[in-house]
Amino acid sequence: MTFKIVETTVSSAVVTAGTFTVAYPENTSSGTFAGGNKHAAWVDTHQYLYTAAAGEISLSFGASEITVTYNGSTTIAAGSRINAQLDILGSDDQAPGAFELPIATVPLDVYLIDLGAPVTADPNGVAESQTVTGVGTAFDLDGILVSGGEAIMDAPRALVGAWTNTAVITITGEDVYGNVMVEVSASGTGHTGTKAFKKVTEVTTSATITGASVGTLDVLGLPAYIGSAAYVLAELEDGAAAVAGTLVLGVNTTPTGTTGDVRGTYDPNTGADGSTSFKLLVVLPDPANRGIDQFAG
Structure with missing residues (x-):
């Protein structure tokens, strides 16, 4: 910077x-x-x-x-x-070896972001279909991704939820760096999240709901802040050029429970299946930039 x-x-x-x-x-x-x-x-x-x-x-x-x-x-x-x-x-102008740049010139470094080969999305991997009774009541985290009372994703991913009866659900967990983060759904009977969770520690509801489940999407969290689509030079699938996926830029304003991911997300054109690998070739003006602070409730 x-x-x-x-x-x-x-x-x-x-x-x-x-x-x-x-x-x-x-x-x-x-x-x-x-x-x-x-x-x-x-x-x-x-x-x-x-x-x-x-x-x-x-x-x-x-x-x-x-x-x-x-x-x-x-x-x-x-x-x-x-x-x-x-x-x-841009990069830290006080870093070792830094030199004075010409006016209006910003250094750009090229990096390869390895998103791995994420497993297939599981719409009830965090919480299987269940009835959750009463305001503020927590879901039973009982999906296949749960261990020790917490759902742990193979890669940071956005979440999806579905239920009957109108309600707001609140999801609490951590990002890939262990920072506490909170996402709040709109009032309704479903939720398609935009924040990438590495871990989910609690899901609560604002009202009694039935048939309630929470799981994962193919939307993958980025490890560094991406502020412009122009910074993504290439998308790779198994090492070859990929059909364009969907990039969502990192949030650059004070986050809330309903804003997007602070670093940004990428949804590959090909669905995750546990074997297909995804990479992004990017320029990062500030490679140490992990985005603004997460909304923690």
């Missing part, structure tokens, strides 16, 4: 959900910061670094200035000095 620092002093107090503006650093514009998600703001009177990844601030890049929305709970006093740290998508 590469950062630009700009300082401002707020002339009036900034309350929760209030805003302040900062000027663009020299030789930059809104396009300079497209795709960056590690923005932060140091407030001297708080002695605290507020980050966009944690949802403590959000930034809007306008034509002539940057508007920062403050989501902290403690009012920023008038006269406070703020240093805004603006993230430019």
Whole structure:
């Protein structure tokens, strides 16, 4: 990652959900910061670094200035000095061997993402068809993927659910890096998830439901943040060029229970069967970027 620092002093107090503006650093514009998600703001009177990844601030890049929305709970006093740290998508310019690049130039490295040979999707691999009674009641995790009370996927995958009676289900688990994550369905009788779970630890319901099951889809989670479809150079199936699958870009705004995956997902054109391997040839401006923080409830 590469950062630009700009300082401002707020002339009036900034309350929760209030805003302040900062000027663009020299030789930059809104396009300079497209795709960056590690923005932060140091407030001297708080002695605290507020980050966009944690949802403590959000930034809007306008034509002539940057508007920062403050989501902290403690009012920023008038006269406070703020240093805004603006993230430019790309490799760490402080890494060993780094050198000064020309203006408006970002290094890009090519990587091969190996998604393995995932097993066939199982629509009830997390929870077999069952009745779940009462608000907040947990499903019995009894699918074929369950061991020790937790469903563990062979690869991070999106989930699917079906049930009778209108309800909202809440799925809690972990991503491929062990970070807690939560997904919430819409109110209805089914759910097609967009977040890639490596582990499911709990599924609860908002109402009594019958015939309820939860399992996996062919939608595979990416290990690194992909912010543009143009960064995917090739899709490979068993080492050969593949028919295009479906790429969903990583979420770059404060996540909720209903937003997509923070790194992105890939649904191969060929269904997973436990033997077909899938790989993506990609450019990663920031290979260490694992996306913004997961929504954990």
